[in-house]
Amino acid sequence: MDNALYVGLSRQMVLRRQMDIVANNVANADTNGFKVESLITKEQPGAPAFTLGGPRPVKFVGEDGVARDFGQGALRRTDAPLDLAVEGQGFFKVNTKDGERFTRDGRFRTDDTGRLTTQAGDTVADDGGGEIVIDPQKGQVTVAPDGTLSQGAERVGKVGVFQFANLSVLEKRGGNLYQNTSNQQATPAESAKVRQGMLEGSNVNSILEITRMIEVSRAYESTSQMMSAQADLSRSSISRLGRVQ
Incomplete structure (x- = not known):
């Protein structure tokens, strides 16, 4: 040859x-x-x-x-209260059994204990990295553009939206999730907006x-x-x- x-x-x-x-x-x-x-x-x-x-x-x-x-992918309205989309640069943080992961897929739900989770059951992190717990007895959940969750006049928590200075550190890990493969720390995405009742489509x-x-x-x-x-x-x-x- x-x-x-x-x-x-x-x-x-x-x-x-x-x-x-x-x-x-x-x-x-x-x-x-x-x-x-x-x-x-x-x-x-x-x-x-x-x-x-x-x-x-x-x-x-x-x-x-x-x-x-x-x-950015196109935003599609679903009107589901726990469907969230990030408008701008940023990712939701998800805590899995294998560690922290990041995603743009905002199809969230609550588990049997009221924790906000992904469809796979991984907990969605708040702005401090902790869990968000929703009490269904307290009424409808509303989400402000800054990610703050409220039930009536009570503040429940704040969905964390994080960004990276260098997006090349993110690698796919299945399930529409990304892993940070470097020592670079994720920082709050101050300019990003959270849109309730909407999902971001593929780009x-x-x-x-x-x-x-x-x-x-x-x-x-x-x-x-x-x-x-x-x-x-x-x-x-x-x-x-x-x-x-």
Whole structure:
């Protein structure tokens, strides 16, 4: 196998990964708070299989991580009192059995003890990191734009909304949750607004992602054709060389 086939194979591996990411974006077009992702690529210099007067090193294609667009998704009204959306930069903090997590998915409910939780049962943190407990006997819950929860004239707590100076420290951990993978501390998102009775939709542009899917598919097919043509050329060259000898 010559250098062109090695380079083509590296390109195909990246295209397969890119297709997986695009397909995941399309699948999550209706997921609350989902953030669209894209693949980052880079050149990977490598020693050539064999070359005579060719480039050294040969430039292969490699994956260099996944970029995530944390831009605002559209807000959709549900009128459910415990559905909350963050308008602006910021995340709700969730306390799970595996530690702190952050999310933009505000589909909250209360458990048997009145604690405010996610649909998975993880507790939603207040602005100090503690739990928020709601007494159903005290009436309807109202949430102010600063996250303050009230039942009538009584203040129940305040939903914490936190932000990061560098969003690249957040990594997906499943369940629409992110984990802080650094020592960077989350700080209160003072400019963010909490909207009650609303949910933030995905910021995926379905038409754009389907267009990307077509582009990736065509690029993969084009690379396959190039590799096939290169293999045919190599076989032809070897055959001719054998007849000459």
